[in-house]
Amino acid sequence: MLWQQVEVLETHVPGVSCLDKATLFGHIGKAWIGTRLRDSSWRIKSAKRLVFRIPEGSLMPGDSRVIAQRAPASAARRMTVALMTCATVFVAVFNLLSAASAQQSQGNWWESLQGFGAPNFSNTPAPVERAVVKADPLNDLRADDLPWRSDEMADQISRAIAVYEKIANKGGWPVIPGNRMMRPGDDDERVPILRRRLAATGDFPAKSSVSSDYAYDSVTEAAVVRFQERNGLRPTGRVDQQTLAALNMTAEERLQQLKTNYERVVELLRQPPDERYVLVNVAAYQLEAVDRFQVQQRHRVIVGREGRETPSLKANIKALNFFPYWKVPDSVAQLDVIPRLRKEPDYILKEQIRVISGDFNGPELDPASIDWNQAEASKIKFRQDPGPQNALGLVRIDMQNEHGVYMHDTPLKPLFQQRARPFSAGCVRVQDVFKLVEWLARYEPGWDQPGRVDAVLQQGQALDLTLSRPVPVYFAYITAWAEADGQVQFRPDIYKRDGRLSGQEVIDPEAPPPPSQGFAP
Numbered sequence: 001m002l003w004q005q006v007e008v009l010e011t012h013v014p015g016v017s018c019l020d021k022a023t024l025f026g027h028i029g030k031a032w033i034g035t036r037l038r039d040s041s042w043r044i045k046s047a048k049r050l051v052f053r054i055p056e057g058s059l060m061p062g063d064s065r066v067i068a069q070r071a072p073a074s075a076a077r078r079m080t081v082a083l084m085t086c087a088t089v090f091v092a093v094f095n096l097l098s099a100a101s102a103q104q105s106q107g108n109w110w111e112s113l114q115g116f117g118a119p120n121f122s123n124t125p126a127p128v129e130r131a132v133v134k135a136d137p138l139n140d141l142r143a144d145d146l147p148w149r150s151d152e153m154a155d156q157i158s159r160a161i162a163v164y165e166k167i168a169n170k171g172g173w174p175v176i177p178g179n180r181m182m183r184p185g186d187d188d189e190r191v192p193i194l195r196r197r198l199a200a201t202g203d204f205p206a207k208s209s210v211s212s213d214y215a216y217d218s219v220t221e222a223a224v225v226r227f228q229e230r231n232g233l234r235p236t237g238r239v240d241q242q243t244l245a246a247l248n249m250t251a252e253e254r255l256q257q258l259k260t261n262y263e264r265v266v267e268l269l270r271q272p273p274d275e276r277y278v279l280v281n282v283a284a285y286q287l288e289a290v291d292r293f294q295v296q297q298r299h300r301v302i303v304g305r306e307g308r309e310t311p312s313l314k315a316n317i318k319a320l321n322f323f324p325y326w327k328v329p330d331s332v333a334q335l336d337v338i339p340r341l342r343k344e345p346d347y348i349l350k351e352q353i354r355v356i357s358g359d360f361n362g363p364e365l366d367p368a369s370i371d372w373n374q375a376e377a378s379k380i381k382f383r384q385d386p387g388p389q390n391a392l393g394l395v396r397i398d399m400q401n402e403h404g405v406y407m408h409d410t411p412l413k414p415l416f417q418q419r420a421r422p423f424s425a426g427c428v429r430v431q432d433v434f435k436l437v438e439w440l441a442r443y444e445p446g447w448d449q450p451g452r453v454d455a456v457l458q459q460g461q462a463l464d465l466t467l468s469r470p471v472p473v474y475f476a477y478i479t480a481w482a483e484a485d486g487q488v489q490f491r492p493d494i495y496k497r498d499g500r501l502s503g504q505e506v507i508d509p510e511a512p513p514p515p516s517q518g519f520a521p
Contacts (some may be wrong), residue, residue: 091238147297149268157262160482164255172251173200182239186216203227252386259478277472282310282492283479285421302421302429311403319398323462326384344374356381409433427521
């Protein structure tokens with residue numbers, strides 16, 4: 001109950017945000033629990049750190065702010081001081097709660113306590129409001145023009161492997177204990193360990209001394225942000241569960257991850273060289289268009305979700321389909337469309353999807369005449385009309401392959417603003433896809449002038465452009481690489497293809513909720 005009260009306290013009392021509840025209860029526990037007299041000085045330090053975090057006005061005159069600074073020589077007296085300091089803490093919290101009652105002007109602050117008020121006879125959990133999340137400025141696209149599929153990239157990964165071998169041979173880096181969050185302004189005994197961990201991989205600046213101070217200062221925060229950006233994590237500057245899991249992956253695990261991805265890059269290089277090609281790095285959620293061994297464009301992409309993974313492959317882009325029909329694959333029809341129609345029969349009309357008998361060339365059926373509880377994807381087909389509601393958007397990039405996947409536009413463009421984007425049924429949705437389409441069609445007769453793609457879109461008529469010079473495309477899975485400046489990049493192993501690595505199951509607690517899983521490709 002006290003934990004919940006402090007949570008309400010932080011919300012309703014101005015100036016109490018400095019009283020971090022995780023630190024509060026951590027220090028109370030450390031100062032209070034234990035009976036051995038030789039531990040009492042440690043408890044006094046914990047209680048002292050806590051007392052200094054309480055706003056001045058919440059302590060009675062002459063309280064333990066002074067007492068906590070004086071550690072008597074006698075072990076018994078040290079125990080007494082520790083217990084007195086903890087008592088002061090609880091009195092201060094009570095005073096703060098009393099102030100909250102006086103300051104609350106609209107409604108009663110205690111009504112937000114869990115379990116307060118009328119009982120819930122419906123057994124339905126009360127709705128929980130998500131905390132407001134600050135905008136996450138995405139900077140997740142690689143900055144230089146060096147392709148992943150290059151000898152230079154292989155050499156850079158090889159140098160990173162040598163660095164991590166040295167780190168592993170020296171015993172690696174320290175493991176950060178516990179699982180509670182660390183935030184700027186916190187006073188946490190794990191901060192010195194965090195600094196040493198960040199220094200081991202160059203995230204903590206070499207010019208700054210790795211002090212034993214417990215304060216989570218701005219230098220430490222900046223180092224955490226650098227680590228998060230290198231690991232494809234939300235750059236909050238806080239050590240949350242996901243960041244802590246990435247920090248605690250061992251040097252041996254990171255070394256093995258680099259070696260695995262070195263082999264993936266080398267395998268790409270074994271393919272005959274291509275003057276122009278497209279490469280999608282599924283694990284990094286981005287695409288690069290390469291011409292004459294330099295990246296000309298990069299695009300964010302949405303890839304397959306769990307159970308609908310985007311495969312690794314090589315194919316050729318042979319055509320561009322403007323205002324396409326979407327012919328729903330049998331697997332999507334059976335697993336997604338038909339089950340939804342059993343619950344929501346009119347959904348098919350809202351999304352302008354037609355039901356076809358037999359194959360896609362058969363007669364159209366009346367959806368109202370179909371018993372969806374008995375329907376089978378092997379006997380009927382689904383085809384969505386072109387238009388802005390179409391799951392493929394306004395253009396499809398045709399690349400025939402054994403997996404039946406392709407690249408396309410999407411009406412769900414806000415999803416590109418999320419940092420992790422495994423939302424599709426296996427196909428790849430491309431941000432700013434019309435710039436990529438313009439690049440792909442550049443050498444086709446009549447398509448060399450800027451604005452041709454826009455003109456086609458303005459006309460609003462279906463058009464299929466067959467490429468006289470097909471463009472190779474690779475779907476790769478690269479979770480670790482190194483940039484020219486020596487910075488080593490890691491990404492979460494979303495499909496568990498790197499082997500059993502620790503720290504891969506933790507979910508970003510501040511990520512927006514995933515979209516409702518429709519049946520878009």
